[in-house]
Amino acid sequence: MQANDEVSLQVAAGSVHAIVGENGAGKSTLMSVLYGFHTADRGTIEVDGRPVQIRNPHEAIALGIGMVHQHFMLVEPFSALDNVLLGAEPHVLLHRAEAELRKRLYALMLSTGLKVDLDATVADLPVGDRQRLEILKALVRGARILILDEPTAVLTPQETETLFGVLERLAAQGTTILLITHKLKEVMRLAKRVTVMRGGRVVHETDVAQTSIEQLAAAMVGRKVAIGRDGMAARRGGEVRLRAAGLACQDALGVPRLQGVSLELRAGQIVGIAGVSGNGQSELLELLAGLRAPEAGTLELAGRRFGAAQWLDPHTARELGLAHVPEDRQARAMVMDFAAWESAALGYEDRADVSSGAGWVQRSALRRATAALMERFDVRPRNAELRCRQFSGGNQQKLVLARELSRGPKVLLVGQPTRGVDIGAIEFIYGQLRQLRDAGCALLVVSSELDEILALADRVLVMHAGRIVGELPVAQCDEQKLGLMMAGEVAA
Amino acid sequence: MNSGLPRWADLGLLPLFNLGLALLVAGVVVVLVGQDPWRVLAALLHGAFGTPRGIGYTLYYATTFIFTGLAVAVAFHAGLFNIGGEGQAILGGIGTGLVGLWLGAWLPAWLLLPLMALGGALAGLAWAAVPGWLQARRGSHIVITTIMFNFLASTLLVWLLVNKLKPAGSMAPESAPLAEAAQLPSLHQALAAFGIEWPASPLNLSLLLALAAALGVYLLLWRTRAGYRLRAVGSSPGAAAYAGIDPKRQTVLAMMIAGALAGLVGMNEIAGVQHKLLLEYVGGAGFTGIAVALMGRNHPLGIVLASVLFGALFQGGAEVAFEVPGFSRDMVVMLQGFIVLFSGAMAYVAAPLLARALRVGRAHG
Numbered sequence: 001m002q003a004n005d006e007v008s009l010q011v012a013a014g015s016v017h018a019i020v021g022e023n024g025a026g027k028s029t030l031m032s033v034l035y036g037f038h039t040a041d042r043g044t045i046e047v048d049g050r051p052v053q054i055r056n057p058h059e060a061i062a063l064g065i066g067m068v069h070q071h072f073m074l075v076e077p078f079s080a081l082d083n084v085l086l087g088a089e090p091h092v093l094l095h096r097a098e099a100e101l102r103k104r105l106y107a108l109m110l111s112t113g114l115k116v117d118l119d120a121t122v123a124d125l126p127v128g129d130r131q132r133l134e135i136l137k138a139l140v141r142g143a144r145i146l147i148l149d150e151p152t153a154v155l156t157p158q159e160t161e162t163l164f165g166v167l168e169r170l171a172a173q174g175t176t177i178l179l180i181t182h183k184l185k186e187v188m189r190l191a192k193r194v195t196v197m198r199g200g201r202v203v204h205e206t207d208v209a210q211t212s213i214e215q216l217a218a219a220m221v222g223r224k225v226a227i228g229r230d231g232m233a234a235r236r237g238g239e240v241r242l243r244a245a246g247l248a249c250q251d252a253l254g255v256p257r258l259q260g261v262s263l264e265l266r267a268g269q270i271v272g273i274a275g276v277s278g279n280g281q282s283e284l285l286e287l288l289a290g291l292r293a294p295e296a297g298t299l300e301l302a303g304r305r306f307g308a309a310q311w312l313d314p315h316t317a318r319e320l321g322l323a324h325v326p327e328d329r330q331a332r333a334m335v336m337d338f339a340a341w342e343s344a345a346l347g348y349e350d351r352a353d354v355s356s357g358a359g360w361v362q363r364s365a366l367r368r369a370t371a372a373l374m375e376r377f378d379v380r381p382r383n384a385e386l387r388c389r390q391f392s393g394g395n396q397q398k399l400v401l402a403r404e405l406s407r408g409p410k411v412l413l414v415g416q417p418t419r420g421v422d423i424g425a426i427e428f429i430y431g432q433l434r435q436l437r438d439a440g441c442a443l444l445v446v447s448s449e450l451d452e453i454l455a456l457a458d459r460v461l462v463m464h465a466g467r468i469v470g471e472l473p474v475a476q477c478d479e480q481k482l483g484l485m486m487a488g489e490v491a492a
Numbered sequence: 493m494n495s496g497l498p499r500w501a502d503l504g505l506l507p508l509f510n511l512g513l514a515l516l517v518a519g520v521v522v523v524l525v526g527q528d529p530w531r532v533l534a535a536l537l538h539g540a541f542g543t544p545r546g547i548g549y550t551l552y553y554a555t556t557f558i559f560t561g562l563a564v565a566v567a568f569h570a571g572l573f574n575i576g577g578e579g580q581a582i583l584g585g586i587g588t589g590l591v592g593l594w595l596g597a598w599l600p601a602w603l604l605l606p607l608m609a610l611g612g613a614l615a616g617l618a619w620a621a622v623p624g625w626l627q628a629r630r631g632s633h634i635v636i637t638t639i640m641f642n643f644l645a646s647t648l649l650v651w652l653l654v655n656k657l658k659p660a661g662s663m664a665p666e667s668a669p670l671a672e673a674a675q676l677p678s679l680h681q682a683l684a685a686f687g688i689e690w691p692a693s694p695l696n697l698s699l700l701l702a703l704a705a706a707l708g709v710y711l712l713l714w715r716t717r718a719g720y721r722l723r724a725v726g727s728s729p730g731a732a733a734y735a736g737i738d739p740k741r742q743t744v745l746a747m748m749i750a751g752a753l754a755g756l757v758g759m760n761e762i763a764g765v766q767h768k769l770l771l772e773y774v775g776g777a778g779f780t781g782i783a784v785a786l787m788g789r790n791h792p793l794g795i796v797l798a799s800v801l802f803g804a805l806f807q808g809g810a811e812v813a814f815e816v817p818g819f820s821r822d823m824v825v826m827l828q829g830f831i832v833l834f835s836g837a838m839a840y841v842a843a844p845l846l847a848r849a850l851r852v853g854r855a856h857g
Contacts, residue, residue: 289734290736291733291734313736314733314734314735314736315736317736318736324734326734328730331728331730331731332728332730332731332733332734333731333734334728334731335723335724335727335728335731335732336727336728337727337728338723338724338727342720343731345720346724346731346734346735347734347735347736349717349720349721349735350717354717355716355717355720359716359717359718360715360716360717361715361716361717361719361720363715
């Protein structure tokens with residue numbers, strides 16, 4: 001596969017340069033080349049006007065290139081200080097190394113405004129602190145060029161604003177910042193210049209001052225897209241299809257993950273759950289789908305009542321018309337090594353159209369049905385024999401949606417409907433979810449993207465620290481208000 | 493596993509390449525000890541396939557490997573590494589032998605032989621179910637427990653033979669011989685009934701049972717709901733849980749099926765060849781089954797082919813040790829070791845190389 005094709009990129013020193021593009025557009029490959037994870041088959045790299053060779057991350061660091069990955073590269077049981085120390089110990093004796101590094105870090109924190117408790121264990125640090133730590137780590141190693149891969153994916157709007165403040169300050173102090181993102185609003189807010197990639201090529205490069213979100217989106221996808229709210233007023237919804245009350249659960253260590261969560265899903269209405277990832281949304285979804293049982297609470301679904309002692313199981317959930325599009329597509333929603341047609345039966349393998357009474361899988365019928373679904377949901381490539389892992393994220397998600405929607409669910413739970421999905425597919429997925437709502441299904445959408453909640457939901461619940469801290473009709477939502485609630489600072 | 497190769501190359505080219513590599517390295521060693529590798533190879537091939545009798549032996553060994561290979565593969569598809577084929581096969585022999593010893597005097601062959609097969613399968617099944625249950629319910633790692641169960645099985649066999657089954661006055665740790673009705677006809681006897689002459693060899697009708705088992709495993713895994721669930725648990729426990737499949741149940745089930753398959757070794761060795769219960773009738777075939785399953789890529793067809801290859805190595809190797817002076821049995825074991833190493837443990841080492849070669853070939857072609 002050609003991931004990058006004749007890509008040229010020039011970044012001015014001390015500026016913020018954004019690189020945008022859909023998944024698979026080649027942004028990450030390009031950054032891996034700059035950071036030495038991959039070497040380019042052809043082409044040259046110059047840093048400060050000098051041609052250089054970057055064969056591995058060590059050489060990149062030596063040239064003053066630092067990278068903050070989307071998934072943090074931190075050792076959780078270590079202290080923040082030791083994480084910075086790791087791999088760049090300035091002295092053979094640990095206490096001397098720590099003392100020296102601590103001094104340098106304090107100086108750096110003072111000049112950049114990046115504050116982290118150096119003695120805290122990383123596992124105890126909030127996500128924002130971990131990210132600051134990653135940036136500090138890069139800077140203390142002498143980074144003058146900082147590559148940030150989707151840095152705001154895990155932050156609240158307020159944390160994002162703080163991060164941007166820091167990045168602006170760094171840029172003003174002469175650090176060059178390369179920002180990889182798919183959030184165009186952030187590009188407009190922070191970057192000086194922007195490069196748009198599509199299909200491994202640079203398709204557009206411009207000063208941010210001379211472009212607009214619409215223009216950038218069109219360049220990313222290659223056509224005009226509309227993914228905002230469809231304009232229709234919020235639905236009031238019909239009868240209650242699912243009612244949960246007083247849900248509580250703990251993780252393996254006994255830390256409470258959910259406390260007293262109650263909610264109702266109504267026919268013909270989309271309830272959106274906003275919140276920073278890790279505030280109990282995943283647990284809530286798993287409880288409602290029957291994937292785990294709570295310590296306390298009740299659930300009413302299709303006239304059946306479940307208590308903590310005798311909780312719903314996934315099989316019964318499907319029987320009762322509850323469908324679930326899980327957050328973690330790779331680990332839950334499909335078997336990545338199965339052919340598309342095989343995964344298209346996952347969870348429904350005892351239905352008459354999937355297997356006979358004697359237990360034989362109806363292979364040809366299933367293949368035909370999957371081919372038809374792929375046609376209807378525009379899954380590309382249209383090849384039901386392909387392994388699930390060979391599809392792109394967006395097409396995998398369409399396959400999962402196709403499976404769950406084709407069973408005509410009464411209740412649909414959707415976790416992160418468009419995570420890792422490109423803009424073109426987002427438009428399609430939103431359309432499908434709205435159609436389902438209009439057909440009378442009760443939907444619950446959990447998303448860490450506020451824009452997504454605002455675009456889809458009729459009613460918004462905000463979660464923080466395992467509780468529902470606010471409930472608003474979508475008309476009364478704005479980013480500022482929701483952001484504060486997500487941070488746990490106000491309740492509604 | 494994802495090798496980055498197209499399917500045909502992954503299933504056909506890569507195993508052949510690995511086999512060639514193993515032969516090449518073994519050939520170098522043969523040269524180093526001062527022998528002619530071509531002569532050794534010729535003797536090996538002739539020993540394994542050159543005579544009807546040789547073919548008989550090759551296929552007799554292959555039969556046992558098919559059973560133990562399938563036992564590894566079924567467990568593998570459920571995400572379990574079954575090292576216990578050896579013990580499960582020993583139990584299979586015990587089950588088969590005990591049924592034959594107890595009922596041999598009363599039942600006709602057409603009824604007795606299926607019962608003996610069932611006895612072997614059930615004994616293997618029960619033996620494998622325990623580690624399966626321990627894994628599913630108590631989290632005891634299947635690799636550790638199945639290894640320990642191998643030791644238990646061989647001790648159990650010794651105890652049974654010495655303390656219970658050894659006829660009074662006999663010095664050998666062997667049971668009394670099985671009744672005629674409890675002896676599975678060998679292939680030359682069966683063919684003679686149709687008027688076809690075939691030289692005597694240990695090859696017996698359990699080869700057909702092995703081929704049927706391979707077909708059965710294929711149908712189970714890829715054509716039935718039960719196989720679908722088993723494979724779902726094996727390749728993605730998270731997705732299986734999402735689908736409402738109970739992974740614990742699948743773990744126990746997969747181990748029981750694996751144990752039953754390994755247990756059928758009793759039909760080949762005890763009912764088919766030895767006609768009595770004795771020591772050492774599995775002789776490491778349980779472990780060879782791991783190599784067979786690895787080389788056969790856990791697919792029944794691949795396992796049948798790999799079994800024939802390993803059968804040929806066993807039979808041809810014995811011939812080489814006999815034919816080529818100065819070439820001991822140990823050298824054959826070495827060759828087997830290289831094959832296991834290259835096509836099992838290092839099966840994917842050459843994959844990137846081949847993938848690149850194919851890409852280059854396509855770019856120029």
